[in-house]
Amino acid sequence: MSQQSTKRTFVVYVEDKPGVLNRVASLFRRRNFNIDSLNVGQTNEPGVSRMTVVCDADEDKARRIEANLYKLVNCLYVDDITDKASVDRVLALVKVNVVADKRAEVLQMGEVFKARAVDVSPESLVLEVSGTPDKVQNLVKLLEPYGIAELVQTGVISMTRGSKARELGPPTLTARSA
Amino acid sequence: MIPPKQDFPDRNGQELTGAQILWEVLVREGVEVCFGYPGGCIMPMYDALPEYPVHHVLVRHEQGASHMADGYARAAGGVGVCIATSGPGATNLVTGLATAMLDSIPIVAITGQVPSHLIGSDAFQETDITGVCLPVTKHTYLVDKPEDIVKTLREAFYIARSGRPGPVLYDVTKDAQLKKCVFKWDDSPIVLPGYRPDYSTIDSELKEAVELIQAAKRPIIFAGHGIIKAEATSALLEFVRRTDIPVACTLLGLGGFPATHDRNLGMMGMHGETWVNKAIQESDLIIALGMRFDDRVTGNLKNYAKKAKKIHVELDPAEINKNVHVDVPIVGDVKQVLARLIDHVRPVERPEWIAFIDGLKGDSAVRDIKNMPDGGKLFAAHVIHDLYRFTEGKALVVSDVGQHQMWEAQYYKHDYPRKLITSGGLGTMGFALPAAMGAKFAKPDEEVWVVVGDGGVQMTACELSTCAQEKLAIKVAIINNGYLGMVRQWQEFFHGGRYVATPMLSPDFVKLAEAHGLTGIRVDKRQDVEAAVRKAQQTEGTVVIDFRVEQFDAVYPMVPAGADLHDMIERPIAHGTDHNPIFETAED
Numbered sequence: 001m002s003q004q005s006t007k008r009t010f011v012v013y014v015e016d017k018p019g020v021l022n023r024v025a026s027l028f029r030r031r032n033f034n035i036d037s038l039n040v041g042q043t044n045e046p047g048v049s050r051m052t053v054v055c056d057a058d059e060d061k062a063r064r065i066e067a068n069l070y071k072l073v074n075c076l077y078v079d080d081i082t083d084k085a086s087v088d089r090v091l092a093l094v095k096v097n098v099v100a101d102k103r104a105e106v107l108q109m110g111e112v113f114k115a116r117a118v119d120v121s122p123e124s125l126v127l128e129v130s131g132t133p134d135k136v137q138n139l140v141k142l143l144e145p146y147g148i149a150e151l152v153q154t155g156v157i158s159m160t161r162g163s164k165a166r167e168l169g170p171p172t173l174t175a176r177s178a
Numbered sequence: 179m180i181p182p183k184q185d186f187p188d189r190n191g192q193e194l195t196g197a198q199i200l201w202e203v204l205v206r207e208g209v210e211v212c213f214g215y216p217g218g219c220i221m222p223m224y225d226a227l228p229e230y231p232v233h234h235v236l237v238r239h240e241q242g243a244s245h246m247a248d249g250y251a252r253a254a255g256g257v258g259v260c261i262a263t264s265g266p267g268a269t270n271l272v273t274g275l276a277t278a279m280l281d282s283i284p285i286v287a288i289t290g291q292v293p294s295h296l297i298g299s300d301a302f303q304e305t306d307i308t309g310v311c312l313p314v315t316k317h318t319y320l321v322d323k324p325e326d327i328v329k330t331l332r333e334a335f336y337i338a339r340s341g342r343p344g345p346v347l348y349d350v351t352k353d354a355q356l357k358k359c360v361f362k363w364d365d366s367p368i369v370l371p372g373y374r375p376d377y378s379t380i381d382s383e384l385k386e387a388v389e390l391i392q393a394a395k396r397p398i399i400f401a402g403h404g405i406i407k408a409e410a411t412s413a414l415l416e417f418v419r420r421t422d423i424p425v426a427c428t429l430l431g432l433g434g435f436p437a438t439h440d441r442n443l444g445m446m447g448m449h450g451e452t453w454v455n456k457a458i459q460e461s462d463l464i465i466a467l468g469m470r471f472d473d474r475v476t477g478n479l480k481n482y483a484k485k486a487k488k489i490h491v492e493l494d495p496a497e498i499n500k501n502v503h504v505d506v507p508i509v510g511d512v513k514q515v516l517a518r519l520i521d522h523v524r525p526v527e528r529p530e531w532i533a534f535i536d537g538l539k540g541d542s543a544v545r546d547i548k549n550m551p552d553g554g555k556l557f558a559a560h561v562i563h564d565l566y567r568f569t570e571g572k573a574l575v576v577s578d579v580g581q582h583q584m585w586e587a588q589y590y591k592h593d594y595p596r597k598l599i600t601s602g603g604l605g606t607m608g609f610a611l612p613a614a615m616g617a618k619f620a621k622p623d624e625e626v627w628v629v630v631g632d633g634g635v636q637m638t639a640c641e642l643s644t645c646a647q648e649k650l651a652i653k654v655a656i657i658n659n660g661y662l663g664m665v666r667q668w669q670e671f672f673h674g675g676r677y678v679a680t681p682m683l684s685p686d687f688v689k690l691a692e693a694h695g696l697t698g699i700r701v702d703k704r705q706d707v708e709a710a711v712r713k714a715q716q717t718e719g720t721v722v723i724d725f726r727v728e729q730f731d732a733v734y735p736m737v738p739a740g741a742d743l744h745d746m747i748e749r750p751i752a753h754g755t756d757h758n759p760i761f762e763t764a765e766d
Contacts, residue, residue: 015372019320023312030313060499067496073317073337073373 003058007036008082009158010065012051015074016042023072024051033057033065037155048076052157085161091130091154093118094140097147098125106146113139124149180211180233180619190363196324197222197355200288201230203331206363209259211235211250211619213243217263218303220290222355235619235648238640240267242612244274245638247285249576249616252599253624255409257284257338258616264290265303268349269310273606275345276314280603281430282407284343286334287315293353294322308349316344322351324359336368341375342494343407377493379510379518386506387465387489388522391421394463394487396531399425400446400475403602404468404493405434406595410513414467415439417516422528424535426454428469429587430602437571437591443535447475448737449584452746453538455737459744460534461486468492468512471501472603477743491515545734545749548589552704558582558657558727560704562589565627565655568711573625574617576600578610578634580664582657584733586629608637614652615645625653625715632658632684642694645720653714654722656687659729667732671747691722702726 014020021040028035036054043050057065062080069078094115098106103125107117113136115129129139133156140151189202200223204212211233216224227234237243240262247258262268268289278285292301308318317337319330327350334346391397405414411434418425418441425435426446435442443454455477458464464486469475476482479501488504490497491512498507508515543549547559562585565573576599577586583600592598599617601609610630618626628635635656645652657663666680691698697717701710701724714721734749 019308022309026312060503063498064496064500067494067498070372071316071494071496073370076372 003060005056005058005061006082007054008057008062008065008080009086009088009156010051010053010055010069011079011081011158011160012053012069012075013043013077014049014051014072015076016047016049017074020049020072020074021051023074024053024069027068027072028053028055028065031064031068033061039155039157041157052155054156079160081158081160086158087161088132088156088158089130090133090136090156091128092136092140093150093152094127094129094143094148095119095124095150096127096143097123097149099123102146106143109142110139115139180622186229186231189361192361193358194324194361195222195226195356195358196327196350197226198229199324199327199359199361200331200350200355201226201232202361202363203328204232204259205230206365207332207335208256212259212261213237213246213250213616214261214288215240215243215263215267217267217290219264219292219352220261220267220288220355221263222352223261223288223290223350234261235615235644237612238643239638240270241273241608242615242638242641242644244271244285244287245277245606245609245612246616246619247287248274248278248281248283248609249599249613250620251278251283251285251616252613253574253596253617254620255596256620257286257335259286259288261288262290263303264292264307265305267303268305268307272310272314275311275347277601277604277606277609278345279314279316281601282343282403283345284338285345286331286338286348287345288348288350290355291320291322291349291351294351295353297322297351308347311347314345315347318347318349320349320351322354324354324357327354328362328364332364333368333370337370337373341373376509377511377514379508379515383506383508384515384518384522387508387519390463390487390489390506391423391465391519391523396461396534397421397423397463397465397528398443398457398461398486399423400428400464400466400469401425401431401435402428402467402469403430403434404491404512405431408468408493408511408513409595410468410516411435411595413513413516413520417520417523420520420525421523422526422532423465424457424532426450426458428472428475428602429600431469432587433592433595433597436593438593445587447472447743448477448739449588449733449735451542451588452735452744452748453535453540453542455743455746456538457535458483459485459742460538464488466490466492466504467516470497473501473739476501477737477741477745481742483743541751544751547734547749554703556702556704556707556725556727557731558659558725559585559589559731561655561657561701561707561725561727562586562629564704564707565629565711566590568708569625569627569715573597573627574599574621575627575629576610576614576617578628578630579605579607580631580634580662581659581667581731581733582629582631582663584664585657588733590629607631607634609634611635611638611654612641614654615641615648615650618650618652626651628652628654630654630656631663632656632660632687633662633682635687636684639690642691642696642720642722646694646696650720651718652720654720656722656724657727658684658687658724659727659731660684661729663731664733670730670732671736672738687722687724691720697721699723700726
């Protein structure tokens with residue numbers, strides 16, 4: 001099993017019931033699958049939540065993660081979108097320590113990243129930026145010299161490109177037998 | 179024993195308490211016996227029990243209840259039920275649930291929970307038991323309304339027994355038991371959108387498997403627990419008859435293929451016979467049926483069966499490529515897969531491969547302890563071998579965990595499925611006595627023997643009192659060597675003979691049995707074994723035999739943990755006719 005371990009992204013549809021997030025998190029912890037980021041929110045379908053889980057795994061491990069997720073009674077559908085064309089986004093809010101003389105400079109820098117100022121005070125401003133994890137990371141690096149007072153960011157949320165919607169059918173062949 | 183079934187009124191459509199509805203569902207799920215211990219938050223359920231034809235066994239510790247439900251399920255092939263109250267009652271079940279989880283045993287464990295308005299307040303005897311049990315169960319429920327009971331409890335049984343079976347924890351609040359609602363039975367098929375156990379196999383995989391089987395020169399079959407659970411014994415017999423492939427069993431697979439069949443090699447792995455493990459290392463094809471390549475089976479994975487292609491037939495997709503990378507995974511029911519393979523494989527005979535394996539046996543017959551003289555001493559393996567002879571191999575044996583468990587696996591030859599019950603995955607000491615009691619309820623006409631060490635029996639010996647109260651007739655063979663034998667053996671082999679915390683004082687087990695109103699027998703000579711076994715067979719009720727065996731005996735052969743599978747410590751050869759060197763040097 002000398003396969004390459006890479007960052008993998010799973011889209012996981014689960015029933016929107018109490019404790020389901022705990023079940024998913026517990027599964028990853030118990031099987032020693034390390035979660036990079038996990039995002040969960042409602043979908044357009046009542047009673048169904050959608051998670052985006054990013055973690056390090058080789059091909060074998062990815063199949064086992066998928067199969068183990070399917071063992072959760074509340075897990076409806078798992079899609080490993082790592083190798084699919086997808087839109088991947090994080091959202092960050094960055095509070096930067098800037099006084100009036102540097103404010104324009106920071107705002108200009110933000111513009112390059114399509115970041116918006118959502119709060120301004122005499123000593124600070126808050127930038128809102130969304131994009132790929134790399135892009136957000138780059139902006140944060142550039143802002144660091146000014147002094148970051150506070151930073152919060154979501155984990156990645158992902159969606160495959162193209163018109164094909166998810167199917168709530170039985171597990172795919174790959175999940176059943178890697 | 180379970181009293182004969184009585185009729186009870188059909189209350190469908192009536193207003194009932196949640197407690198009554200619990201029993202209504204249990205009875206309709208076919209539950210005849212349950213094992214439990216009452217307490218504050220489960221009292222309403224107990225209060226309703228006399229209205230229903232379910233026999234309740236009052237255990238002495240809730241761990242016993244979970245093991246009894248487990249033993250019942252393993253012997254019956256159905257779902258076992260145990261009941262406990264909230265808090266400590268519920269947490270005492272956890273070891274039993276974890277045991278059932280690792281061996282895929284269907285149990286529904288019902289626990290009382292504090293009233294719903296108190297949840298989260300650290301109320302008296304409150305434990306977040308669904309949280310505690312999450313990693314050791316197949317699923318958990320927390321139910322706080324009587325209206326939800328029919329649907330969720332039916333689901334609990336369905337989840338426990340379907341797919342890869344496992345324990346389900348069903349936590350129900352006290353107010354849900356007390357409140358009333360209209361009981362409406364619903365026997366429509368259960369629909370769980372995220373739970374679709376799938377038994378169908380894929381044609382292309384079967385085709386690949388057939389090709390590998392046809393091409394193989396040195397194939398070997400691994401028979402695991404899945405053979406027994408899928409009731410695939412006759413399918414496996416037919417498959418072996420056609421393909422002439424020898425079979426090695428996992429511990430939990432023993433009995434799935436007749437032990438005395440001439441293609442049965444016996445147990446593989448850490449305490450398997452050397453030629454079995456060597457045959458595995460020399461094989462060119464492994465057909466693994468309903469097993470999961472546990473570390474006790476494989477030894478060091480780096481040098482495991484390197485010459486062999488591997489076909490893995492397994493119900494649970496999450497087991498595929500978990501420990502061992504396989505060439506052809508077949509996800510499906512092992513019985514159905516075997517039936518389809520039988521249709522496609524050409525009949526062959528394999529005299530060369532069989533002769534090769536015979537050649538691997540070398541001097542192992544000389545090293546076989548049952549062929550060794552006892553020199554007037556009582557060896558555990560001799561006790562087991564004698565037990566096998568005097569029960570004519572027909573007993574249902576429940577073994578605990580440790581040296582005696584391995585000797586049982588080596589020397590009690592099980593020819594039929596569900597005749598050996600043991601905690602294989604979790605290795606739970608204290609399992610055997612209560613599990614045997616559960617098994618006896620499932621199979622009242624069978625001769626049930628417990629084979630247990632002096633350590634394990636003391637973990638759950640309180641259940642002897644339950645045996646007495648239930649007038650249960652099981653036979654308990656304590657393999658008493660005054661040590662935690664397996665740990666002592668590891669200390670001897672790997673820790674410089676420093677016997678830390680393994681010498682163990684035991685009570686007088688004969689007196690202990692008698693104190694419970696049961697029969698106790700002590701045996702310290704080989705020639706007394708038969709009389710003791712016969713007496714136990716002829717005595718009504720539970721009999722405890724205290725076999726005082728050699729203290730410094732060790733289980734051979736052995737693959738040290740983490741070593742290569744073929745790298746085994748062999749049993750020393752006895753020199754001369756009347757003594758055995760290892761036993762000579764290890765006097766107490």
